[in-house]
Amino acid sequence: MCYFDAKSKKNPVYRFKQSLFFILISLTPTLLITMGKKQLYLLLAGLFIFRLIYGLCAEFWFADELQIYLIGLKSYTTGTWPFYGPDVVYTHTQIPGALQGLLVALPFYLWKLPELPTFILNVLSFSSLCLLAWYITKRVKGVPDWLVWILCMTTPWTLYYSTRVVNPSYVLVFSIPFFIAVLELLPVYTEKLIKPGLAYFIMGITTTFIMQLHMSWVLMVPYTLVAMAFTMKTGNRKVILFYILGGLLGLATLIPTWLHPDPMAGKVGENIVFNWSNLGNIVTILLRYLSFATYEVPYVLGDSTDKDIIMHTQYWMIPFIVFLLIIGFLQVGLLIIGFFIRTENEEWKKMRWLNICSYALLFFSFFFSIKGPSSHTFYLLLPLPMIYSFYCYEWLISKKAVALKVLKVVVCCGFFFHMGLGIYNFQHKSIYKDRPKVTEALDKMDYRVLGERRSDQLGYGY
Known part of the structure; x- marks a missing residue:
């Protein structure tokens, strides 16, 4: 892919991408509504292309995204093992483990294409979301399958993250199988779709994977302990050994860091502080938790500057923004009302209580967090409100x-x-604002051409 001026609307490549984007978006909902299951794979291919294009048009140059990309680029261009992963900027530390760096670096060994890490991420996230959509269609029979697939793939929170290279995107890849495994082990459903041994293996490996990607992995521990408690009480206790097996496999990329620790970079425990101010966030946390399953457009639109530019340059978007x-707001209201609706559906009752308990756990956890309840800090939990x-x-x-x-109107809008x-991000935020800079870094095998790692400035870490 050659470089071009992303801001030039006369550029033929820009016009082609815009046209392709429009066609995919216009046709996909109609096809999914009207076509049968035999065409499902074709329709999913359309959704994958849509998500991939959206991800390529997404933010690249913001500090968080750029630094995650640089971790992998540094590993590839220097031929070194990425002992530490994402930065925890509040305490100038890094999350131990090589997984994040490898997820970005390994694609370059296949082809030195700047977009390749984004492509691989979209393959992983799309596969995980397919698992989520499939699971929901097996559990909830009163919603058309096409609606389940579209909402799982295209709601703002499953597009904003999971399509662009930043660590929460990779978190979703592993959190979906984790929570499906949890649901299979808890007494939520009588008919099980996954065997207990496999469920525990999935929980073990995904926990140690996310441990290397985001501090929110600690939220997985209570679910694991509760699942184990039910197994100890009612099932074959030996299956818990599969959790250990999965966990050990996931630790393969973390053990080298334990063997060669950096005393400064690895002090992630400093991020645990007692935070009384969270007491005032009881409503905020609930709304943000439930919003994962809704069309929360203000967050994905960006900051006030982004919103102002969009409103003044892309007038045609305003009706869709207002409607969504x-x-x-109505979706959040429905999800809250859903907690109080009388129903004979025992599975729904159990899912309600699981989400209520998850919210309580989340609220309690922020009393020990150095950071306030920004939505991305507990993005890990998205599968639960979504289901x-x-x-x-x-x-x-x-x-x-x-x-x-x-x-139907909502998904089309x-x-x-x-x-x-996507068009706005493509013009103002995407990798195509200065793609030659990324290409030059790969050609010269020097990540510093693209940017400087925070660890280079601090003098420790990776």
């Missing part, structure tokens, strides 16, 4: 047939909204 903003939301949609559709028609946002 209202829908997002819960479809029980609420099932109830709503059963009560009001028009709800399904409204949801969602596609057009993300088309506009």
Whole structure:
């Protein structure tokens, strides 16, 4: 792919991408609504292409995204092992483990293409979201399959992260199989889709993977302990050994760091402080937790400057923004009401309690966090409100047939909204603002051409 001026609307490559983006977004919802299961793979291919293009148009130059990319680029260009991963900027430390660096670096050994880490990430995240959508269709029967697939793939939070190279995107890849495994071990469903041994293996390996990607991995521990408690009480205790096996495999990229520790970079324990101010966030945390399953457009639109530019340069987006903003509020309201609806559906009741307990755990955990409850800090939990939301949609559709028609309009508007946002990001934030700089760093095998790692400035870490 050659370099071009991303801001030039007359550029043929820009116009081609914009046209392709428009076609995919326009046709995909119609196809998914009208076509049967035999065409599912073709439709999923369309969704994958849409997500990939969106990810390539997404933020690249912001500090967090750039630093994650640089970790892998440094490993590849210097031929060194990335002993430490994402930076914890509040305490000038790094998360131990090589997984994050390897996830970015290894694709370059296949082909020195700047976009390749993004492509590999999208393959991983798309596969994980396919697992989530498949699982929901098996558990919630009152929602059309096409709606499940579209919402899982294209709601703002599954597009904002999971399509661009930044550590929360990789967290979702592993958190989805983790929580599906948890649901299979807890007494939520009578009919099990995954054997206990495999479920524990998945939990073990995904925990030690996320341990190397984000500090939020500690939230996985209570779910694991509760699952083990139920197994100890009702099942074959030996299957828990599979958790240890999975965990040991996941630790393979962390053990070298333990053998060669950096006394300064690895002080991640400094991020644990008692934070009384979280007491005032009881409502904020609930709303942000539930918003993972909704059209929360303000967050993905960016800061006030981004919003102002979009409103003044892409007028056609305004109706979609306003409509989805209202829908997002209504969705959160529906999910809250869902906690109080009387139902004979035992699975829904259990999912409600699981989400209530998850919210309580999340609220409690922020009393020990140096950072406030920004949504990305607990993005790990997205699968739970997402699954819960479809029980609420099932109830709503059963009560009001028009709800399904409204949801069709919502997903179509969602596609057009993300088309506009993708075009804006492509012009102002994507790798294509200065792609030759990335190419030069790869050609010269010098990551410093692209940028400087924070660890280089600090004098320790990776």
